[in-house]
Amino acid sequence: MTKTGHVEMVHGGGGRAMADLIDGLFLRYLKNPCLEQAHDAAVLRPQSGRPVLTTDGHVVSPLFFPGGDIGALSVHGTLNDLAMAGAMPVALTVSFILEEGFSLADLERIVRSMADAARAAGVPVVAGDTKVVERGKGDGVYISTTGLGIAPEGVDIGPHRVQPGQAILLSGTIGDHGCAILSKRENLGFETEICSDSAALHRLVAAMIAISPSIALLRDPTRGGLAATLNEVAHAAGVGMALEEAAIPVHQDVAAACELLGLDPLHIANEGKLVAICDAGDADALLKAMRDDPLGRQAMRIGSVVEDDAALVEMTTRFGGRRIVDWLAGEQLPRIC
């Protein structure tokens, strides 16, 4: 597309070079009838049900990491935000902000990975936009992805439905994504086989809703990790949470990396895990449905919702003590997603 093999300012100018980039790269991989309307906006088929919208900016560094890259991540993250509202995905849009000088081969790898993730999830990318910024005003590529989904009637998921006595379920190990990213940051210099758990959870969620349509809450513990997610929900719902450390699955390499770096797996980002809160009587059936899905094999009941006006998240440790699981006031891991 250019002689240099790199993104140039001209790719963002609205002229022929941009048209060539769109045809030769984005349309080539992301091709579908909507995107081929070749218009700024995509017109979809009428949908019945409640529309659900979500958006997410992706600035992950490094762009490529064990188990994924920014392209797949930007698809999975957005599909998961829809799924956490109980919605099935209908369409995605993507906005690229490219830095002058970025390798077109790397861009192609990212777009291909995005296309593979979207195809695997069965969701088309129907509209996109590309801007180019000068060298030193970006970091290779940033991607903002937006998802449109449809929530079935009768499903009502949110902190307003969280009540004392309910069970807290977790779909698998925590900290994998954050540790995979950290292992690639040059200044940290630790080696591990840990892969990001980046994955699209909408099929797992569909299976869960089929078993228990009255599920109270779903969340994917991304930035800030499980600790931030549970504290946000506790705060919004005006309840406390009582966790059992021994029930929370952590991969042994993640545990080792965290010990080395002085980090707590509860604070580390995930990209393919979910927390569910449900009536205690539904917990076993839900756990079974989760474990039947490849993305929920290690699902566990990790605790209960309790009455607490202070909205604290507390944990019984492996050694029988109790500690407060706080969310971080400061920043632990920037550019993680």
Added chain:
Amino acid sequence: MTKTGHVEMVHGGGGRAMADLIDGLFLRYLKNPCLEQAHDAAVLRPQSGRPVLTTDGHVVSPLFFPGGDIGALSVHGTLNDLAMAGAMPVALTVSFILEEGFSLADLERIVRSMADAARAAGVPVVAGDTKVVERGKGDGVYISTTGLGIAPEGVDIGPHRVQPGQAILLSGTIGDHGCAILSKRENLGFETEICSDSAALHRLVAAMIAISPSIALLRDPTRGGLAATLNEVAHAAGVGMALEEAAIPVHQDVAAACELLGLDPLHIANEGKLVAICDAGDADALLKAMRDDPLGRQAMRIGSVVEDDAALVEMTTRFGGRRIVDWLAGEQLPRIC
């Protein structure tokens, strides 16, 4: 929100500082029942009609310019992309990528301007996301905005409907936005009173569709200007275009600035103008409806669609000559929107 008055990495960490930024700034100005669901995804009311999706990244430099700023621009640009598909807007989402060190006062000014533009248009911002990148990896703030609209049944707008013999209409002067941006670029050093035409065109479009539901094409000539827009359409539709230079309105200050800088107003970006292509018999009624709207007062018929296998856009100049209006192979004005 912080002692320093600047964006810090901690604002993107997923912890308390980010929650404070969201509550204290974004929710404060953009407040609405959907956004207050305080979830990653917003659940909307069921909509009848065809959903329309569009997304746009905004990297305009400078962030503040005569007649607007990146906040209002990011709302107008997205609403206009929906309007160009004949869709009425339902909801917006916004993704902010903030650079460490960016002034929180400037961010507040931008969010307030965005909120004002959304309120004036009658469209809520229902979901958002904020990421922070290190100093030198951004340029203050980038905003990706996505719009969901609904296209009424029966309206079918696109290059496939463009035919020889149809009339080409333009809603007003061209080049105002690009010249307003240029006047603020420090290295150019020209002064002018030109203001950006940044505006939301969905009400103008609704009035036009009410008069002529069979309108064939609508486009807003942004990046690459009127020249790029008409060339794209000619190319997609396999037709030629014959323009009359004398009929194309250009503000005298824009004409003067273009002469000074050696630019062609046909290549300069607009943010509050539209091109319409319609059956010749509908042109007068449409022009009247456009001129009745504050954003279409200076609407003109600027030419006709003609048969041309080469898909050229040609123009009869003020002096009676003819020239080809090409789109630019290279870049003229980067970071314009």
